[in-house]
Amino acid sequence: MVKKINFLDLKKINERDRAEIDFAVREVIDSGWYLLGKKTDEFEMNFADFCGAQHCVSVGNGLEALELILKAFDIGINDEVIIPSNTYIATALAVSSNGAKPVFVEPDEKTFNIDPSLIEKSITNKTKAIIVVHLYGQVVDMDPIIEIANKYNLKIIEDSAQAHGSVYKNNKRTGNLADASGFSFYPGKNLGALGDGGAVVTNDNELALKIRTLRNYGSEIKYHHNYKGINSRLDEIQAAILDVKLKRLDSDNTRRREISKYYRNNIKNTSIVLPEVSCCENSHVWHLFVVKVNDRDNFQQFLLQNGIATSVHYPIPMHKQNAYKELYDYRLPISEKLSKEICSLPISPVMTDQEVDYVIEVVNKW
Ligand SMILES: *Cc1c(COP(=O)(O)O)cnc(C)c1O
Numbered sequence: 001m002v003k004k005i006n007f008l009d010l011k012k013i014n015e016r017d018r019a020e021i022d023f024a025v026r027e028v029i030d031s032g033w034y035l036l037g038k039k040t041d042e043f044e045m046n047f048a049d050f051c052g053a054q055h056c057v058s059v060g061n062g063l064e065a066l067e068l069i070l071k072a073f074d075i076g077i078n079d080e081v082i083i084p085s086n087t088y089i090a091t092a093l094a095v096s097s098n099g100a101k102p103v104f105v106e107p108d109e110k111t112f113n114i115d116p117s118l119i120e121k122s123i124t125n126k127t128k129a130i131i132v133v134h135l136y137g138q139v140v141d142m143d144p145i146i147e148i149a150n151k152y153n154l155k156i157i158e159d160s161a162q163a164h165g166s167v168y169k170n171n172k173r174t175g176n177l178a179d180a181s182g183f184s185f186y187p188g189k190n191l192g193a194l195g196d197g198g199a200v201v202t203n204d205n206e207l208a209l210k211i212r213t214l215r216n217y218g219s220e221i222k223y224h225h226n227y228k229g230i231n232s233r234l235d236e237i238q239a240a241i242l243d244v245k246l247k248r249l250d251s252d253n254t255r256r257r258e259i260s261k262y263y264r265n266n267i268k269n270t271s272i273v274l275p276e277v278s279c280c281e282n283s284h285v286w287h288l289f290v291v292k293v294n295d296r297d298n299f300q301q302f303l304l305q306n307g308i309a310t311s312v313h314y315p316i317p318m319h320k321q322n323a324y325k326e327l328y329d330y331r332l333p334i335s336e337k338l339s340k341e342i343c344s345l346p347i348s349p350v351m352t353d354q355e356v357d358y359v360i361e362v363v364n365k366w
Pocket of ligand 1: 061062063064087088090091161162184185186197198
């Protein structure tokens with residue numbers, strides 16, 4: 001019988017590519033070139049290809065990818081940006097750090113993603129953009145949102161930090177669904193570095209060049225500064241590692257789908273609400289497998305006693321965080337309710353069938 005299941009075993013994930021990673025890191029060290037070099041160029045090309053988009057500009061992390069997109073669109077003070085109320089705080093921070101105001105829109109309780117039918121009434125004459133978050137790995141229903149954005153002349157920005165490789169309507173991948181897309185390569189994401197990393201993916205030539213410049217002190221030619229940029233570069237070492245790991249991303253996502261399907265077919269506990277796929281199987285890459293349960297504390301405790309680690313994404317909605325005291329009075333009953341019921345079960349490409357069976361057995365016993 002399986003005794004202990006981690007929520008996410010990063011060592012095991014990276015051990016699979018250990019020889020290639022070691023070799024790639026050594027190559028960078030030996031090259032004597034550590035930022036914005038050949039490895040970064042190669043990874044940017046390969047990741048743009050993976051998304052089916054024209055440009056990938058790598059940056060320091062996922063938060064800065066989103067910040068730089070807004071900055072490049074000149075969105076800031078006196079502007080409003082619509083974001084889902086049910087997301088990681090980075091989405092909101094990208095907006096407020098540019099001086100703009102995040103405007104929260106509630107999720108659809110079934111998909112956990114922003115409810116397109118609630119967007120229009122949150123638009124004011126200050127609204128400049130909508131950030132959609134493909135939460136937990138499931139692609140947002142883009143068509144109605146694109147329609148609204150066209151009607152009000154708004155930019156659409158994807159937060160794809162949890163959704164590398166999800167496909168919208170069997171057609172296009174995240175990164176290729178809006179004006180620009182921010183990705184994170186935080187170690188625990190579906191494509192993770194061995195440190196921080198991020199990227200902006202877009203089909204907009206002008207935007208790509210502007211972000212390429214902004215991430216490097218606003219400079220295209222050394223010591224010539226066109227913008228008040230920032231320093232947000234991906235290390236050559238991380239780019240080299242990501243390029244190795246990218247080759248595995250499709251098969252890893254396939255394995256995640258397999259596990260999710262197995263969970264959904266075999267968890268048969270009536271006090272647990274399982275996640276649903278709203279469209280096609282490939283519209284979800286299962287960064288997280290999130291169930292709903294009324295008695296969450298006890299549920300987590302029971303699983304832990306049986307050696308299974310779980311987590312909550314996320315326990316406190318953003319408008320209830322100290323960081324956003326000024327937004328405390330927002331009425332967001334769906335997000336508040338979800339934050340109390342959601343629980344993430346372990347899912348990762350390195351989980352064995354035996355481990356998945358064990359999780360199912362324990363969950364069904366609760
Ligand atoms: C991880 C994450 C980010 C931020 O990425 P970092 O690389 O940690 O800065 C942004 N948005 C969402 C939805 C995320 O999950």
